[in-house]
Amino acid sequence: MSGASMKVRATRNGVILCALFLGVGGVVLSVVWRDGSPPVLRAYPRATQVCDRYGAPLRIILGETGMDCRPVALEQCSPWLAKALIAAEDKRFYRHRGIDLFAILRAVLLNSWHGRITSGASTITTQVVKMNQPASRTWRTKLREARAACQLETRMDKPAIIERYLNHVSLGGVRVGVESAALYYFGKHASDLSLAEAAALMGLPQAPSRLRPDRHIQRTHTRRHYVLGQMLKCGMITEALYTRTVSAPVEIFPRREVFDAPHFCDYILQQEPGADMVRSTLDRNIQRTIEEVLSVYHARLARQGIHGAAIVVIEVESGAVRAMVGSPDFFDAAHDGQYNCAVAPRSPGSALKPFVYAMAFDQAICMPGSMIRDEAMAYRQFVPENYDQTFSGQRTVREALVQSLNIPAVKVLERVGVWPFLQRLKSLGITTLTRGADHYGVGLALGGCEVTLLALCNAYACLARLGEYAPVRFCEEETPVVGARMFSKDAAYMMADILKDSARWGGIDTSSCHAPLPLIALKTGTSSGLRDAWSVAYNPEYVVGVWLGNPDGAPSEHLVGAQAAAPVARDIFRHLYPAGDSPWYARPASVVQQSRCTKTGRLAGRACETTYEDIGCTGGQVCMDCAAGRGRHEKIQIVSPAPGAQFRKVQGLPGVTQDVLLKARAPGSREVYWFINDIFYCVARADEAVYWPLEKGAWRITCSTDSGDAIVEVTVEDG
Ligand SMILES: [Zn+2]
Numbered sequence: 001m002s003g004a005s006m007k008v009r010a011t012r013n014g015v016i017l018c019a020l021f022l023g024v025g026g027v028v029l030s031v032v033w034r035d036g037s038p039p040v041l042r043a044y045p046r047a048t049q050v051c052d053r054y055g056a057p058l059r060i061i062l063g064e065t066g067m068d069c070r071p072v073a074l075e076q077c078s079p080w081l082a083k084a085l086i087a088a089e090d091k092r093f094y095r096h097r098g099i100d101l102f103a104i105l106r107a108v109l110l111n112s113w114h115g116r117i118t119s120g121a122s123t124i125t126t127q128v129v130k131m132n133q134p135a136s137r138t139w140r141t142k143l144r145e146a147r148a149a150c151q152l153e154t155r156m157d158k159p160a161i162i163e164r165y166l167n168h169v170s171l172g173g174v175r176v177g178v179e180s181a182a183l184y185y186f187g188k189h190a191s192d193l194s195l196a197e198a199a200a201l202m203g204l205p206q207a208p209s210r211l212r213p214d215r216h217i218q219r220t221h222t223r224r225h226y227v228l229g230q231m232l233k234c235g236m237i238t239e240a241l242y243t244r245t246v247s248a249p250v251e252i253f254p255r256r257e258v259f260d261a262p263h264f265c266d267y268i269l270q271q272e273p274g275a276d277m278v279r280s281t282l283d284r285n286i287q288r289t290i291e292e293v294l295s296v297y298h299a300r301l302a303r304q305g306i307h308g309a310a311i312v313v314i315e316v317e318s319g320a321v322r323a324m325v326g327s328p329d330f331f332d333a334a335h336d337g338q339y340n341c342a343v344a345p346r347s348p349g350s351a352l353k354p355f356v357y358a359m360a361f362d363q364a365i366c367m368p369g370s371m372i373r374d375e376a377m378a379y380r381q382f383v384p385e386n387y388d389q390t391f392s393g394q395r396t397v398r399e400a401l402v403q404s405l406n407i408p409a410v411k412v413l414e415r416v417g418v419w420p421f422l423q424r425l426k427s428l429g430i431t432t433l434t435r436g437a438d439h440y441g442v443g444l445a446l447g448g449c450e451v452t453l454l455a456l457c458n459a460y461a462c463l464a465r466l467g468e469y470a471p472v473r474f475c476e477e478e479t480p481v482v483g484a485r486m487f488s489k490d491a492a493y494m495m496a497d498i499l500k501d502s503a504r505w506g507g508i509d510t511s512s513c514h515a516p517l518p519l520i521a522l523k524t525g526t527s528s529g530l531r532d533a534w535s536v537a538y539n540p541e542y543v544v545g546v547w548l549g550n551p552d553g554a555p556s557e558h559l560v561g562a563q564a565a566a567p568v569a570r571d572i573f574r575h576l577y578p579a580g581d582s583p584w585y586a587r588p589a590s591v592v593q594q595s596r597c598t599k600t601g602r603l604a605g606r607a608c609e610t611t612y613e614d615i616g617c618t619g620g621q622v623c624m625d626c627a628a629g630r631g632r633h634e635k636i637q638i639v640s641p642a643p644g645a646q647f648r649k650v651q652g653l654p655g656v657t658q659d660v661l662l663k664a665r666a667p668g669s670r671e672v673y674w675f676i677n678d679i680f681y682c683v684a685r686a687d688e689a690v691y692w693p694l695e696k697g698a699w700r701i702t703c704s705t706d707s708g709d710a711i712v713e714v715t716v717e718d719g
Helices: 003-033 078-091 102-114 124-132 139-155 158-168 178-186 193-208 217-233 239-247 262-271 284-303 349-364 397-402 406-416 418-427 438-446 451-466 490-506 562-574
Strands: 046-051 057-061 278-279 308-315 321-325 371-374 393-396 522-526 532-538 543-548 591-597 613-617 638-639 646-651 659-663 669-677 680-684 690-693 697-705 708-718
Touching: 046 262, 057 262, 078 124, 078 139, 078 158, 078 193, 078 217, 102 139, 124 139, 158 178, 158 321, 178 193, 193 217, 193 239, 193 451, 217 239, 239 438, 262 321, 284 308, 284 321, 308 562, 321 532, 349 397, 349 406, 349 418, 349 438, 349 451, 349 490, 349 522, 371 397, 393 397, 393 697, 397 406, 397 490, 397 659, 406 418, 406 438, 418 438, 451 490, 451 522, 451 543, 490 522, 490 532, 490 591, 490 613, 522 562, 532 562, 543 562, 613 708, 638 708, 669 690
Parallel strands: 046 278, 646 708
Antiparallel strands: 046 057, 308 321, 308 543, 371 393, 522 532, 532 543, 591 613, 638 659, 659 690, 669 680, 669 697, 697 708
């Protein structure tokens, strides 16, 4: 008998022995081992993922032990994955109960034949156990794993085990699970993998590092060939499909590591700790737009000593934050690039004025066409000054707001009340106003407080929504909540109408973009000390807020809202509406075009000579002054004596005083003061007749009231 035939016989005996041993032992073990506590499945090393509104990843934060695992349901995996897995790793998966006795037997035989380990007998289930609790490869651990696999099968059905495997298998580098690997190697979701891609991925578990497609494409190809062959053998694919697939090259599209919208992602991760997948409201296209616009301005701003910038875009209808930038360069450590200025409290300057006026419209304190005097005044410790330090006299509310005059805003806030205004700002979501009304005083109208750009933009979103407040949203899946009405539709409409004038006001537009400017409402703000420049612009669809300054609060003479920040906001709107066709508001029926008296600013009566037009709510005070012939702003006039009158004092009339009647028309004045050659003569009621005795000479007769003087000159001769 030859040695070879002896070996064959020995092997045959071995087969019988092993079969008996394993058959009996295995059945006994698999029954006994099912009892006892099943293995506790550990959580996946889930990566946290922040996506934009369309699901495009913005940021991946690696999970436990630095792994990138994105668990998905089996239904979200291409059906080829499970097939390729079963063909490559465990053909009798649906027939065994955790351990594959036939495979073990075959492995024992093959290994003893070759004298070394060439074939494993581990099932998908035992591999799931191994992934769950990696342990050294000893016979003891192998037995323990086999026992755990049997227990697992009693608790989980086959598809659940496949799902667990597909999500937990190591697929090269930090990639754990098919979703993460599919995204990384093929730039697509696991659900979209083709047969070729699924076969390539399911070839990897054998040696994930050695077979990585992004490093060793030839090895991946060879291994895929094997997996496809196994699938063909199992009847999972046809000969034709096999031939077609096996000859195609392995095509990989490695995805770059994403790190988009860093300030936004940081902020959202703070708001949603522990979430593994955040479908955010961010719109990557709008985000890219604001980043591009800011980059155009960045160099110029830096030359002007402005190193910080923040931009927020909110969608009006939903309150969703569609874009956010917190600094010009996240990686600029010298200027606190990682600090998010969009959520930093800063002084808003004039940016709060529209809210003062909108409240005043609702209380019928004034309308856009009302007149308001811009004059010096002092409030206790506080002397408001207009930005250009001049006082401009009689202005309409529209002009006062468009030119951002300070004194009218303070006067209107006085009427509205500081406390109600403060409460309103808080209701609009401005949470940084933590002090009492006394602390802020009327200076609140001029931004003597701190707000964040984000909160300010959301307050403007309320105006843009024509008065309805909605909390700001960061998660796309959250249902938008429309909250309380803060302003009437009329007041909000009138505000938008004024601020659309403001959008085009402010001299030279230093924008870098020359596309047509769509119709927008815009308000600027400049903090005292030139530390912050603001601009918030809106239309019925978007609110765009821009803040410029330095994170450390350093001032710059260029930090003026209208000059520095407004062009940035305008440019963003130009990019949002490249054709220049932005939607606008329909005028509510209760807001009408009104004719007002130029003298009083009240609704024009029949007697008012000159008038101007502006919008306002129906009703309001009609000018009575013109009708009464005593326009309040008419000049004082001396009725008697007539200017240039010549009098003759007749001599030789003893006992008779020769007097001249002094009479003035002084509308709106109760008392008048008479002066003769600048020397006080008397005070009289406005309608009182006063007499002055004739005296030879040339005389200047002055009648003086609070609102002005009138002078006539007369001569008296002896006759
Ligand atoms: Zn009038």
